[in-house]
Amino acid sequence: MRSHDEVKAAVRGLGVETASWAFGNSGTRFKVFGQPGVPRDPFEKIADAAQAHRYTGSAPRVSLHIPWDLVDDFAALAAHARDLGVEIGAINSNVFQDDDYKLGSLANPDPTVRAKAVAHHLQCIDVLRATGSNDLKIWLADGLNYPGQDSLRDRQERLAESLGTIYAALDDDHRLLLEYKFFEPAFYSTDIPDWGTSLTHCLALGERAQVVLDTGHHAPGTNIEFIVMMLLRAGRLGAFDFNSRFYADDDLMVGAADPFQLFRILHEIVSQDAHRPESRVNFMLDQCHNIEPKIPAVIRSVLNVQEALAKALLVDADALAKAQAEGDVLGANAVVMDAYNTDVRPLLAELREDHGLDPDPIAAYQRSGYFETISAERAGGAQAGWGA
Ligand code: AOS
Ligand code: ZN
Ligand code: ZN
Numbered sequence: 001m002r003s004h005d006e007v008k009a010a011v012r013g014l015g016v017e018t019a020s021w022a023f024g025n026s027g028t029r030f031k032v033f034g035q036p037g038v039p040r041d042p043f044e045k046i047a048d049a050a051q052a053h054r055y056t057g058s059a060p061r062v063s064l065h066i067p068w069d070l071v072d073d074f075a076a077l078a079a080h081a082r083d084l085g086v087e088i089g090a091i092n093s094n095v096f097q098d099d100d101y102k103l104g105s106l107a108n109p110d111p112t113v114r115a116k117a118v119a120h121h122l123q124c125i126d127v128l129r130a131t132g133s134n135d136l137k138i139w140l141a142d143g144l145n146y147p148g149q150d151s152l153r154d155r156q157e158r159l160a161e162s163l164g165t166i167y168a169a170l171d172d173d174h175r176l177l178l179e180y181k182f183f184e185p186a187f188y189s190t191d192i193p194d195w196g197t198s199l200t201h202c203l204a205l206g207e208r209a210q211v212v213l214d215t216g217h218h219a220p221g222t223n224i225e226f227i228v229m230m231l232l233r234a235g236r237l238g239a240f241d242f243n244s245r246f247y248a249d250d251d252l253m254v255g256a257a258d259p260f261q262l263f264r265i266l267h268e269i270v271s272q273d274a275h276r277p278e279s280r281v282n283f284m285l286d287q288c289h290n291i292e293p294k295i296p297a298v299i300r301s302v303l304n305v306q307e308a309l310a311k312a313l314l315v316d317a318d319a320l321a322k323a324q325a326e327g328d329v330l331g332a333n334a335v336v337m338d339a340y341n342t343d344v345r346p347l348l349a350e351l352r353e354d355h356g357l358d359p360d361p362i363a364a365y366q367r368s369g370y371f372e373t374i375s376a377e378r379a380g381g382a383q384a385g386w387g388a
Contacts, residue, residue, distance in 0.1 A: 001316040007344075008351040010313050014275050016242075016302045017061040017089040017284040020069050023048040023295070026288035033290060037374035042069040043080055044378065050084035051370055052298040055361035057352065059302050061089035063137070063284055066124050068094065074130035088131035090177060090239065090282060093124045096141035096185070104142035106162035107155040107191045114162050121166040128174055135239070135282060136170065137212060138163075139179040143186020143193075155191050160201060167205045177238040177282070178202055179212035182219055184249060195227050202236050210238025214286055215254070215265070216245040225264040232272045241286030242305065251288045253297055255304025262304065263340050266312035275309060295371070296362050303348070303361065310344035 002010070023045045025034050039045040042064065049062035062081065071077050078088050095105030095117045103109060105117035124136055142159070144150055167176050180198040183190055192198050195211055202209035211231050218224060231237035244250065244257035255262045266275070274281050283305065289297040316335050323331035349359035358364030365371075 001318065002313055004347065007310055007313045007347065008354065010275060011306050011310050011348065011351060012058070012355070013277060014058065014283060014305075014309055015060040015277075016056075016058055016305050017063055017282055018049045018052055018059050018298050018302075019063045019065075019285055019287070020045040020049065021065055022285060022287050022289060022298055024068075027290045035294065037371055037378050038294070040378055042071050042077060044374075045069070046077070046081050046086065047084060048295055048374075049298070050081070050086045051295050051365060051368075052302060053086050055299055055358065055365045056302045056306075057355055057357050058306060059086070059298070061087045063090045063092055064088060064127070064131070064133075065092040066094060066120075066127055074127050078131040088133050090135035090137040090284060091124050091127050091131070091133050092137045092139070093121050095120055096139075101141070103150070104155070104191065105140060106166075107140070107142045107159040109150060109154075109158070114158060118162050118165050122169050125166075125169050125171075125174070129171065134173055135175050135177050136166075137177040137179065137239070138166075139181065139212070139214075140192055141185050143183075143190035144188045145186060146188055149188070152189060159191055160204060163201055163205060163209075167209060170208065174208065175238055175280075176202075176205065176209045177212045178209060179214055179217070179241065181214065181217040181249070195231060199231065199234060199236055203234075207235075210236045212239045212241055213237065214241035214243070214249075215261075216241075216243045216249040216251060216286075220247075224261065225268045228265050228268045229272070232268070232274050237274065237281050239282035239284055241284055242301070243285065243287045251286065253287060253289075253292075253301045253304065254285060255301070255308060259304065259308060260340065262308040263311050266305075266308045267315055267336065267339075270309070270312040270315070271317070275313075293371070296365060299361050299365060306348055307344055310348060311339050311342060314339040314342055314344070 023039050025032055025038050027033050039048055046062055053059040081088055095101055100113050108114050128136055178198045178201060180192045180194050181190060182193045198211045202211055242254035244252040244254055246257050269275050285301050320332055320335040323335060352359050
């Protein structure tokens with residue numbers, strides 16, 4: 001069983017990657033609610049992301065989205081991030097907000113549209129080079145609304161060819177992270193609907209192609225921790241998009257809807273030592289804070305991941321293995337539940353104090369006056385580009 005200090009060190013070692021779009025105004029298709037102090041450009045989004053790192057010590061990178069975060073000088077944006085104590089994380093492509101992509105992007109039946117979508121990804125790879133990022137993240141809205149609309153098989157052939165061109169353009173230290181989603185915006189068939197399809201493409205592409213598991217992208221009742229275990233077993237779990245859902249792709253704060261599921265996921269992660277930085281699993285947030293204040297919501301999300309991780313680290317692996325080997329069903333379950341039911345908040349408060357942080361990061365942020373400053377200085381904050 002891990003010691004108190006080992007748990008603290010392991011939690012400290014896990015950095016949660018925040019997303020630039022979490023700081024912009026967002027909403028549903030019914031209404032986007034504006035909030036005071038919302039960033040007006042990518043530089044200000046990074047400044048807000050840096051606040052989450054400042055008070056948690058555990059949010060050292062921020063994902064960008066192209067073209068939402070398009071700037072003239074990406075090297076300057078990366079330098080700005082470094083000055084504020086964070087780094088640029090995954091670069092997310094966008095081939096879902098252009099009329100040309102109505103029938104798909106990388107799987108579109110029209111070769112000129114496919115070429116345009118591939119060219120966008122090559123532009124994103126240049127952003128990786130300029131910012132020092134290693135991860136190109138692809139989520140596709142490609143799919144069909146009606147049976148017969150296009151050939152399911154042909155779309156996979158086109159997709160494989162387009163992905164192959166993109167993968168071949170990556171540098172040796174780049175990864176291609178391929179996300180799946182079971183529906184939306186396509187309602188009949190999505191071209192990468194599940195982990196099996198994503199993994200099949202990744203295996204064909206090469207070792208640096210890995211799967212992104214967005215926790216909101218599964219049918220209700222799906223055993224997500226099983227998928228986590230299988231992707232780790234295959235060496236292809238590249239990243240999480242963490243969030244919570246009650247119904248579909250709700251993008252609520254991670255750990256809010258089902259903290260027990262988050263614990264079960266992190267138990268599989270810890271069981272295969274994938275929480276260690278060497279595993280290169282990127283623990284990212286993909287969330288929208290439509291009605292709650294954004295920076296505290298991101299801080300809360302990081303704390304929720306830390307709480308679930310600390311509990312997973314407290315599972316007594318030897319006692320669990322013994323109970324499992326003896327067929328002790330109730331004993332094995334009790335080992336897992338004992339860890340889950342431990343209140344780890346005092347341990348995490350102590351960890352923060354060990355590193356000179358306030359034990360209560362949200363209270364510290366709220367006392368800092370940052371929100372009052374940005375509310376006064378920033379007028380006309382940008383929409384995240386999402387949910388309009
Ligand atoms: C869409 O549902 C996916 O979760 C994407 O990962 C993401 O929300 C979007 O592409 C913004 O980057
Ligand atoms: Zn996602
Ligand atoms: Zn999503």
